[in-house]
Amino acid sequence: MGELARPPEMFDREREWRDLGAFVTDPSPGATLGVVSGRRRQGKTFLLRALCRATGGFYFAADEATDRESLNRLGAVLAEHLSAPAPFAFDSWHPAIDALLRLGRERRLPVVIDEFPYLARANPQLPSVIQNALAPLRAERDDSRTSLLLCGSAMSFMGRLLSGNAPLRGRAGLELVVPTLDHQLAAEFWGVDDPVTALKVNAIVGGTPAYRREFARDDTPADADDFDPWVLRTVLSPASPLFREARYLLADEPDLHDIGLYHSVLAAIAAGNAHRGGIASYLGRRSGDLAHPLTVLEDCGLVTREPDAFKDNRTSFRIAEPLVAFYHAIMRPIWSDLEHTRDAGRLWQRSRKRFVSNVLGPHFERICRHWTRHLAPADLFGDHPNRVASGTVSDPGHRTSHEVDVVVFGLDGDNRRPLLAIGEVKWGDAMGVSHLERLRRIRGLLTAQGRLGAEQARLACYSAAGFSDELIQMAERDHSVVLVGIDDLYRRD
CATH class of the missing domain: 3.40.1350 (Trna Endonuclease; Chain: A, domain 1)
Structure with missing residues (x-):
């Protein structure tokens, strides 16, 4: 099979599409495993649905549910895919995974399990079940040409899936991380031609594709003068999904148990405290107390740890998601006012100085470093x-x-x-x-x-x-x- 034609409605993602296409058209015998991860709203589901549409593959999106309900749903979706007269009944994941492997008996075929962390949270043994199903010299694996793709947005969980002594370590032939769009691609995607306006938009919503299409409903700044009205129409409007998105991003991470602590750590960084000592002082805690929450935030992809170029013992912490930085620097301190005010414009004008110093300035520095390194x-x-x-x-x-x-x-x-x-x-x-x-x-x-x-x-x-x-x-x-x-x-x- 030649290279898969990329869907015309897909923006960028040439590399990701090429890597997925090569994986699901690999002529080698035997079932294979791939892992696709990335922060939420980056278009992973769109990519994988398009892949299944282009190849006739099977796509299953997991829900937050009990193990039994998920097995029932998989049986129903699989039966619909195969036009079976009744849903399949699986009493455990062992026969369910084998049924998915049988889909690729005749030809190489992608089989996608999206939101895999939901399933593994309900049944922690599932990675081991998949490991055993893909064991070498096992007939169900050797006779199959299924390309099994596990996808998830819980970055801490997905990062551990193939690491250390994890059951699936050494089993995967593809490990694809779908990144956010860089500032140049984001400007093109949002249709913003003016560089200053493009960077200001990027400092708020970053390069997350869903924030334009689904969340802002294609509402983009018409020109430089429309930037402030655009902020009020979208991220500062209680009727907009962007208004509460930063709060939901933290709530969606399964490893963040003490949400209040993690919000406070992020608020400290957003206030300009880039080093552990400053964060500890902001929170009124000892520096050593922050090792675990900072590591968890880093594993979740919400914080990056950047070693000092000249001092080995000095590290800076930055918020990786612009919308989270904007929320903690601008919105969280005046949250109640934003929810109830009739004049959000006044609140935004009072926040402009903080936006420039705590959001725009640091974001511009990061863009300059990224451009210097890569562009x-x-x-x-x-x-x-x-x-x-x-x-x-x-x-x-x-x-x-x-x-x-x-x-x-x-x-x-x-x-x-x-x-x-x-x-x-x-x-x-x-x-x-x-x-x-x-x-x-x-x-x-x-x-x-x-x-x-x-x-x-x-x-x-x-x-x-x-x-x-x-x-x-x-x-x-x-x-x-x-x-x-x-x-x-x-x-x-």
Whole structure:
């Protein structure tokens, strides 16, 4: 079978569709197992339903239900798929999984179990049942060409499914994570041409496809002047599904037992406390008490842990989902007012400063780091960036330290990581020579520390508000000065 034709209504997802297509058309004998995961609302179900439609495969969406009810539903859905006169009766998952394997007796066929964590929560033995069903030299497995795909959005659970001593470790031939759309694709998907407006929209809803189609009902900002009205129509409107979505995202995670604690941790990060000590101080707890909740939030994909570029013992925590960051920085502190006010515009105007400092600014920094690592022109920093992070540089002479928003490392032939560039990011300020001089001082400190590549490291200024004429002229004369405007972040070469 050749490459599967991608549905014309599918936006992007070329790589994911190609990988799924290759998996379900693999001519090798025997049943195979694949795992598909990703945060909620990313289009996993759309992908897998389209895959089954294109191949004649079988799709089953699990519900939160008892084990018995789920087996009954599977029997009914399978009977309907096969046009059987009556539902199949399964007394356990062993015959149920074997029945799914028999679907692929004649040809390679995808069989999808969506929301698999619901089934495994009701019956924790289910992964072991699937392991035994797919055991080598077992006739039901060897005589089948079923491509069994387990899908789920509970990131902590799905991450453990194939790890460590888990029953299914070593059984899967595909492990596909469906990511959010990056800022360039998100702007195209939302149909926002103006880069400033696109980034402001992205700082609220990120790259989650469902937030435009299902949640906002294709309501997008018409132009830059429509951004504030759009915020009021969608995310700040109690009638919009986006209004409560961030709260539901936490409630949907099975590993978050003390929801109040996790909301408080996220609120601390959203308030600008990126390090464990600051989060602990915000919560009035000891730093050591936060190890478990931070790890759980990280496993769920709600928080990312970012090591400092220059200090091995220093770590920053960021909220991974923009809507969750927006909720905790803007909405949660005024939740009751938002639910009952007749003038949400007044509340939004009072929140604008907090939006810029706690949401937009940090999000812009993350976009700049992502662009530098994955989307920047190949020769912009003299070599291909191998790692991009933020970092802290000590300044003993001034008895202070400097935060560096963008730190770019390469990778040489001896597996060393030379410093390629350091950069500063500003959302609302036009950058000038003073910003460049600050970077020069930091480069001098790194050179004095003996940091590999520091002396030749480029100095990068990232700004959404532009650059002074003097700085532009200096960059034209000096190739080590790199200026990145917001238009550059959305330009596709």
